[in-house]
Amino acid sequence: MADCLLAAGFELAQHNEKADILVVNTCSFIASARKESDAAIREACAMKKKGLYLAVIVTGCLPQRYFDRIQRQYPNVDAFLGIDALDRVASTARRLISTEKARPLVDIPPKPDRIIERHVAGVVFSTGAYAYLKIADGCKRRCAFCTIPQIRGPHRSRSHSSLLSEAEELINRGFRELTLVSQDVTSFGHDRGEVHALEKLLRSLDSLDGDFWVRVMYAHPGGVTTRLLETMASLKHVVRYLDVPIQHADAKVLARMGRGNTFKDVVSLPDRARQVMPDIVLRTTCLVGHPGEDKRAFNTLLEFVTAARFDHLGVFVYSPEEGTLSASQPDRPRAEIAAERRNQLLAVQTRIMREKQQALLNSKGVVLLERQEKRRRWTWMGRSYREAPEVDGAVLVNNVDKVAHIGDFVKVRYTGFKGCDMIAQAIDKGD
Ligand code: SF4
Structure with a gap:
């Protein structure tokens, strides 16, 4: 959106107070994200009332998912843009400036299915020496607890050539780490019927000139094949780091989560990855408190995490989301039990992290x-x-x-x- 605005002749203000138009880009994945988005919209509307802005544009997942609600709640918002309309932000801003016509302007295509390409690396908002390279959008999987496929639509990949030209430019501009992200990086290219497309992309990125790292985030355990691991191991720019959100390690809970077919991939992951790359760093995330997670199932997860010794581990407490299968499932652990389980997992992980830190000393x-x-x-x-x-x-x-x-x-x-x-x-x- 920043690139589109710049290309259309707008300037980006360094501070909110200096802007004429405020764009609030939102998330609505879970309740806490919606709360943050709502707070940002409220603040923007309040400042507009004071005369600080000419217009407020609300974009992204919140209007995409809850347009009726937020339109009623925020009558002061001047325009709403859905996922597939983000590159129309500049024309929307132009219309807001040039016309007093009825507000709000609404551009929310109901079923997102576009991939907005970026052939040149434009504005980079990350600080430091890294830049994210978003390789795809949407998701083809159907995890029972997750709203992402409903909000962002089916999985669609960016083109190989646009990713390569953006990566090349980022490296030339001095970025030293390209962090590959999407909802599931291992599905890259599958929407075009390509097999092993992620491996091909990694090889192409690796062949670029320069001193840089490539890091792979958000790999679905079902997509972490030996072939992918061997490709990573063979490339000099791809770091030996992999982020694989496993969510759980109990077969029944994984089945309830709609991830039943990943059980074998999850439990074999640490050994498979370390066999190919003994020095690989593994990050994962777990979801506790999902319906069906009884004491025995949680202990299975706790034992797995204790034995697997992940290098980094995040734990989320399950939050029921409207319109998901999980939200209608019975046997959900009480909130305080789920919070306690989160603490137990984090305590185990803290001990593992300390031991790993200790082992690094003097190396x-x-x-x-x-x-x-x-x-x-x-x-x-x-x-x-x-x-x-x-x-x-x-x-x-x-x-x-x-x-x-x-x-x-x-x-x-x-x-x-x-x-x-x-x-x-x-x-x-x-x-
Ligand atoms: S793979 Fe990730 S984004 Fe896709 S449905 Fe499952 S949890 Fe959601």
């Missing part, structure tokens, strides 16, 4: 510098291949050369840890 690694710390001269925050941006903690590096820049790769020796972060000393190249 060497490579860190991508991302932010110079102001309070302590020559101290930098960075990430090694072990940490994905925004979710996994960081590496605090001391003793960095005075002339270092964001995006430099430095060799380090690990000297300590603090919370989720590692502490390290930069060392000479020859060390």
Whole structure:
């Protein structure tokens, strides 16, 4: 949307207060995300009432899913754009400026099925040395608890060529990590009938010139094949890191979640991945409190997580969503039991993380510098291949050369840890 606005001659304001038009891009995946979106729309409308803005445009998943409700709730909003209309934001803004005609303008195609391509890397909102490369949108899977396929529509992949040209430009602009994302990266290309398209994309990205990392996030366990793991292992730019949300490890709960066919893939994942890449870093997320998760099922998950020793693990408490199969299922654990289970899993993971941090001490690694710390001269925050941006903690590096820049790769020796972060000393190249 930022690219479209720029191309149409608009400028992006550095602060909300300096803007004429405010675009509120929303999420409506779960209740807490909707709450945040609602708060942002309320704030925008209140500021418009005070005369700060000419117009407020609300875009994305909330109007896509709940247009009737939010139209009634926010009569001050000037335009609503659905998922497939995001690249019409500039023409919408233009119409708002040039006409006093009846508001709101509404452009919400009911069933999203477009893929909005991006052949040049435009505005990048991430800070640091990484940029997200969104390779597809929507989802072909039907997990019983999830609203994403209903909101964002069927899975559709971007073209190989647009991804490559965007990646090349990002690298030329100095980004040192391309983080591949979509609702399920392992489905890439399947909508076009292509097989092994993700492997092909990784090989193409790997062949680009430059010093950079490629990181793969959101891999569905059913799509993590030995072939994919072997491809990753063979490529020099693709880091040995994989994010695979397993959700659960009990066969019956996985079946209730609509992910029953992934049971074998889930329980075999850590061994399969480490056999191909012994140094692979595995991240996962689990969902506790889903209908059908009794004490025995939860213990199965707890034992699995204890034995699997994931490097990073996030835990969500199930939230029933209107229009999903899970919401109508019986035997849902009480909220306090679900919260307690989340705490139990996190306690186990904290112990595993400490042991892993301890084991790293005195070993060497490579860190991508991302932010110079102001309070302590020559101290930098960075990430090694072990940490994905925004979710996994960081590496605090001391003793960095005075002339270092964001995006430099430095060799380090690990000297300590603090919370989720590692502490390290930069060392000479020859060390
Ligand atoms: S794979 Fe992910 S996005 Fe797709 S339906 Fe399942 S949970 Fe939702």
